[in-house]
Amino acid sequence: MAGLELLSDQGYRLDGRKPSELRKVQARMGVFAQADGSAYIEQGNTKALAVVYGPHEVRGSRSKTLHDRAVINCQYSMATFSTAERKRRPHGDRKSSEMSLHLKQTFEAAILTQLYPRSQIDIYVKILQSDGGNYSACVNAATLAVIDAGVPMRDYVCACSAGFVEDTPLADLCHTEESGGGTSLALALLPRGGQIALLQMDARLHQDHLDALMEAAMTACRSLSNVLDGVVRQHLQEVSLLTRE
Amino acid sequence: MLKSKTFVKKTRSGGVMKIVREHYLRDDIWCGSEFCVECKQDSTVLQQDACIESNLLSSPHYLIPDTNVVLHQIDILEDPLIRNVIILQTVLQEIRHRSAPVYKRIKDVVHDKEKHFYTFTNEHHRETFIEREQAESANDQNDRAIRVAAKWYSEHLKNAPKAEELKIVLLTNDRANKEKAEESGLVAYKCEEYIKSLIANPELVDRLALTSDDQNEITTSKLLFPEHLPLSRIQAGIKSGSFLQGTFRASRDNYLEATVFVHGEGEESTEVLIQGLQNLNRAVHQDVVAVELLPRDQWVAPSSVVLQDEGPKEDDKEEEAENMLRCEANEAMLKPTGKVVGIIKRNWRPFCGMLSKSQIKEATRHLFTPADRRIPRIRIETRQAAALEGQRIMVAIDGWPKHSRYPNGHFVRNLGSAGDKETETAVLLLEHDVPHQAFSQAVLSFLPKMPWRITEEDMKNRVDLRHLCVCSVDPPGCTDIDDALHCRDLENGNLEVGVHIADVSHFIRPGNALDQEAANRGTTVYLCEKRIDMVPELLSSNLCSLRSNVDRLAFSCIWEMNHNAEILNTRFTKSVINSKASLTYAEAQMRIDDTSMNDDITKSLRGLNKLAKILKKKRIEKGALTLSSPEVRFHIDSETHDPIDLQTKELKETNSMVEEFMLLANISVAQKIYDEFSECALLRKHPAPPPSNYDILNKAANSKGLLIRTDSAKALADSLDEAKVDGFAYFNTLLRILATRCMMQAVYFCSGMDSDFHHYGLASPIYTHFTSPIRRYADIIVHRLLAVAIGADCTYPDLMDKHKQSALCNNLNYRHKMAQYAQRASVAFHTQLFFKNRGILNEDGYILFVRKNAIIILIPKFGLEGTVFFENKDKPSPRLTFNEEAPTLTVEDHTFHMFDKVKVTISLDSSNIQHQKIRMALIEPVIPGVSVALPEGEPEAKKAKLDR
Numbered sequence A: 001m002a003g004l005e006l007l008s009d010q011g012y013r014l015d016g017r018k019p020s021e022l023r024k025v026q027a028r029m030g031v032f033a034q035a036d037g038s039a040y041i042e043q044g045n046t047k048a049l050a051v052v053y054g055p056h057e058v059r060g061s062r063s064k065t066l067h068d069r070a071v072i073n074c075q076y077s078m079a080t081f082s083t084a085e086r087k088r089r090p091h092g093d094r095k096s097s098e099m100s101l102h103l104k105q106t107f108e109a110a111i112l113t114q115l116y117p118r119s120q121i122d123i124y125v126k127i128l129q130s131d132g133g134n135y136s137a138c139v140n141a142a143t144l145a146v147i148d149a150g151v152p153m154r155d156y157v158c159a160c161s162a163g164f165v166e167d168t169p170l171a172d173l174c175h176t177e178e179s180g181g182g183t184s185l186a187l188a189l190l191p192r193g194g195q196i197a198l199l200q201m202d203a204r205l206h207q208d209h210l211d212a213l214m215e216a217a218m219t220a221c222r223s224l225s226n227v228l229d230g231v232v233r234q235h236l237q238e239v240s241l242l243t244r245e
Numbered sequence B: 001m002l003k004s005k006t007f008v009k010k011t012r013s014g015g016v017m018k019i020v021r022e023h024y025l026r027d028d029i030w031c032g033s034e035f036c037v038e039c040k041q042d043s044t045v046l047q048q049d050a051c052i053e054s055n056l057l058s059s060p061h062y063l064i065p066d067t068n069v070v071l072h073q074i075d076i077l078e079d080p081l082i083r084n085v086i087i088l089q090t091v092l093q094e095i096r097h098r099s100a101p102v103y104k105r106i107k108d109v110v111h112d113k114e115k116h117f118y119t120f121t122n123e124h125h126r127e128t129f130i131e132r133e134q135a136e137s138a139n140d141q142n143d144r145a146i147r148v149a150a151k152w153y154s155e156h157l158k159n160a161p162k163a164e165e166l167k168i169v170l171l172t173n174d175r176a177n178k179e180k181a182e183e184s185g186l187v188a189y190k191c192e193e194y195i196k197s198l199i200a201n202p203e204l205v206d207r208l209a210l211t212s213d214d215q216n217e218i219t220t221s222k223l224l225f226p227e228h229l230p231l232s233r234i235q236a237g238i239k240s241g242s243f244l245q246g247t248f249r250a251s252r253d254n255y256l257e258a259t260v261f262v263h264g265e266g267e268e269s270t271e272v273l274i275q276g277l278q279n280l281n282r283a284v285h286q287d288v289v290a291v292e293l294l295p296r297d298q299w300v301a302p303s304s305v306v307l308q309d310e311g312p313k314e315d316d317k318e319e320e321a322e323n324m325l326r327c328e329a330n331e332a333m334l335k336p337t338g339k340v341v342g343i344i345k346r347n348w349r350p351f352c353g354m355l356s357k358s359q360i361k362e363a364t365r366h367l368f369t370p371a372d373r374r375i376p377r378i379r380i381e382t383r384q385a386a387a388l389e390g391q392r393i394m395v396a397i398d399g400w401p402k403h404s405r406y407p408n409g410h411f412v413r414n415l416g417s418a419g420d421k422e423t424e425t426a427v428l429l430l431e432h433d434v435p436h437q438a439f440s441q442a443v444l445s446f447l448p449k450m451p452w453r454i455t456e457e458d459m460k461n462r463v464d465l466r467h468l469c470v471c472s473v474d475p476p477g478c479t480d481i482d483d484a485l486h487c488r489d490l491e492n493g494n495l496e497v498g499v500h501i502a503d504v505s506h507f508i509r510p511g512n513a514l515d516q517e518a519a520n521r522g523t524t525v526y527l528c529e530k531r532i533d534m535v536p537e538l539l540s541s542n543l544c545s546l547r548s549n550v551d552r553l554a555f556s557c558i559w560e561m562n563h564n565a566e567i568l569n570t571r572f573t574k575s576v577i578n579s580k581a582s583l584t585y586a587e588a589q590m591r592i593d594d595t596s597m598n599d600d601i602t603k604s605l606r607g608l609n610k611l612a613k614i615l616k617k618k619r620i621e622k623g624a625l626t627l628s629s630p631e632v633r634f635h636i637d638s639e640t641h642d643p644i645d646l647q648t649k650e651l652k653e654t655n656s657m658v659e660e661f662m663l664l665a666n667i668s669v670a671q672k673i674y675d676e677f678s679e680c681a682l683l684r685k686h687p688a689p690p691p692s693n694y695d696i697l698n699k700a701a702n703s704k705g706l707l708i709r710t711d712s713a714k715a716l717a718d719s720l721d722e723a724k725v726d727g728f729a730y731f732n733t734l735l736r737i738l739a740t741r742c743m744m745q746a747v748y749f750c751s752g753m754d755s756d757f758h759h760y761g762l763a764s765p766i767y768t769h770f771t772s773p774i775r776r777y778a779d780i781i782v783h784r785l786l787a788v789a790i791g792a793d794c795t796y797p798d799l800m801d802k803h804k805q806s807a808l809c810n811n812l813n814y815r816h817k818m819a820q821y822a823q824r825a826s827v828a829f830h831t832q833l834f835f836k837n838r839g840i841l842n843e844d845g846y847i848l849f850v851r852k853n854a855i856i857i858l859i860p861k862f863g864l865e866g867t868v869f870f871e872n873k874d875k876p877s878p879r880l881t882f883n884e885e886a887p888t889l890t891v892e893d894h895t896f897h898m899f900d901k902v903k904v905t906i907s908l909d910s911s912n913i914q915h916q917k918i919r920m921a922l923i924e925p926v927i928p929g930v931s932v933a934l935p936e937g938e939p940e941a942k943k944a945k946l947d948r
């Protein structure tokens, strides 16, 4: 029998969402006390944890030091229990290194690194449960963690994936949709200015479809930024309440 | 609202995997009813006026069928009478899982606005979602989901204004489900119960599929067939190698025999022979089945007996027939033999055929005989048997219980009276799956508005070639002219040759309904007196047809050539042309030959003709084959539309002139699109046949002391040219006819999916179809690719997707094959009509093949092939000796060789109205007791003689 029907004629996706709807997002900031900043996010069944240290002096080899700005060091890993089948190697494989690099590029574009010359900011993200859109969850978690650490950024960086099924762009893909065979892209956006921090797509897509797909991803990113904004504000309120006491 | 859905799934590798999926519940899924004021829906599907007159219900009602009702009674649901039906998502998903054809059909129904079918996404609706209860089976859960949804609908609409009368009716054949539904206060009926109550259309009852309940009545005391194994055991068996999976192919001539074609890995495909009712075990032609091989000592040889199922008979007779199969056979002829142990996938479609009325006058159960001999008879229930007698009807199979000799089915529709030309044409179109309905409004809406003229916009990326002296050369009466030519001298002494092809892709834009329809049809189908167009007539016979003296849009391929026909320069461009003349082959030939004519058109034709001859010579030197098949054309009486004369197609020099340039254009375009799009060029290839295909050709040539070399196309072409027998001019043509039959089928493919591009017959390394976009869809795609390559048009996603294109190629290849079969069937039918009107004819013919008990004869005059059988049911057979090596057949004392000249009488045998056939009987050579006397005297007397 043919594979799954990713989008029904009535316009509902497998899990009941409409094409442009996001999965349920839940987030918390300041989950660890020892780190300078930390955050936990759930996007559907994808769960990610981000921890930020810094800015601090450059550790390890001094040669990495930049004299005009801070070094961003990112490390991505997946928990061994994050997928349905137990993962053998949680980090250090090609995919993880690639993901670390992408995160580094994203946050170099967002953090005001020139404020901290000759220092280093570490961002560690871990996927606790994986159900598609790992990159986006990491970026969103890391954004919250960076804010929690008080490191100034140009804007929130929000990331979201989008895919293309039967000539309709779908926002925020879950794992089943990602592995359904269509083309998907991941996009990180600085919503206020509309600048794209990172755009990644590794399958072929006809040029005619690209605009529609990017538009869908950008719209999704903007809605995500509202959600994140809400989380940050609520966190601030809670914290200020505590400090007042 | 969020619900997490967790379930356990077995993976392909056999492990067990836990899958967690999110499941969102929504409160913005509307009910789709006109009554409702609560739902904030933009448009409604279910009408207020939802009344189907019925004895059970007088009020308006919406129907909710369960999965099995949709699955089995889709013929009923498709009837225009049945409207306002709610199809639940649960039902739809289960159908998708269980039967792809029914899924497609129900989706088509849902899309049909007239039908008012509404799909309700119940599993994502907050109030109709149900969670699986403990120890509840998936089936029970689905049934419950359907009941919950039905209940929700009746509660939801109860409060709507004016809806007091409205009822929600659940249709289910499951007794438990029905009882539970009634307990919870729902109206539930069995499907039969409901359909029988309909006042408007009692005829619908005949279309009810027989369900398991009814079958008990037909039960005979004895189980006729072994049980089919469950799918799980079949799969285990296939994995362990004890069963084989393959496609079941019933024999056309013997209802007790079939082969199962087992797809092996790579080239290793095998065939398993199945003999006898028990072993065939209810498999129907084209089913995917599992077979078990019998031990070697039970293997048999394929029987050469012709056996037809004559209807119900005594058991012992059946056994007798089966014994007949077991003829003595030597060891070498034994084939792997097996039995069907289970059905993996049924491939049933509606079948055309006729009703064999039951002898009992009041009976409502009758046997139906399909036109396709490979399909078993089907038992159907109908009250209109008397009216259906002598009519061609369509019937669908519902099931084949193990205690029933025949499968059970139901009547689908009446096509018309048998033997009627319209009906027979409809039958042959249906049996060959040729889409032939009138174009829908949606398709027609994409046609250009009339009056049409060329606009400024059209002229963008297009050159004006109206000044050129272009003309077209086609068969007489051609209205869809897709090519035109020109040739002129250039100042530098070279020649400019242009091939101009109708610019169909200008009118058919990618992805719209018109394009989809054309892509589905794939090709125009030419029957003897009818043309089933691929695109609507406005395009095929008017706007795209390159008629003379009107401005037409074209796609031109223009070469600069020297006088040796060497291409110096190739240019492709979209253009506007104005053809100066539409000529027939004969007219063009006349102009070329008539030295007194020296106008531009004639000069152009002469130049083309000269170049064509050189091109052809070059092509043949490279090893292109010239094969032949006897093609016939009917002269059709303009009033009665009966064929009045047959004529074999005559080829003129100008035929090959046009053909030569079309080939050249196709090759040039193929190269160009492949250079530009190496991954997604649509090409056409013709694989070289495996050497064993040539066996029959070699034997035939050997019998005349000649040698045919078949190691390459070139060698074959050369040795065919040399193969001549003195005083037997037709010999060479016969050899070429045989050679044609040895060839493989040419196919379309996508360049990114294949590595072998060679066209064997044309001896070209690359080839495609560019020159007939009016009648072939492949050419439209090639036009689009070429237009993108030269920057005249923009690309679109599907064009660059090699998987989608590959799927398209599969459809095109299928449609072309079916079109060819339909065409042959149409010629056969018209040949029959012709002989019916002519009575009996005596003609000379040649033996084309020698078989074990027959010879196959070709009558060159009519291009007609027929079989002379030497075995007769009522007469003792003559002595027959068959030599397979030579091959020869000795009848009494006369030995028949291939290509022997014989004289036969031809008549029409209409003893079986569904299978009328041309009957041939031998006149010369005279063999006592076998040949018939040369009929003399009155035509009536002739008939009488042959009728005995």
Ligand SMILES: [Zn+2]
Binding pocket: B030, B031, B032, B033, B036, B037, B038, B039, B156
């Ligand atoms: Zn409603």
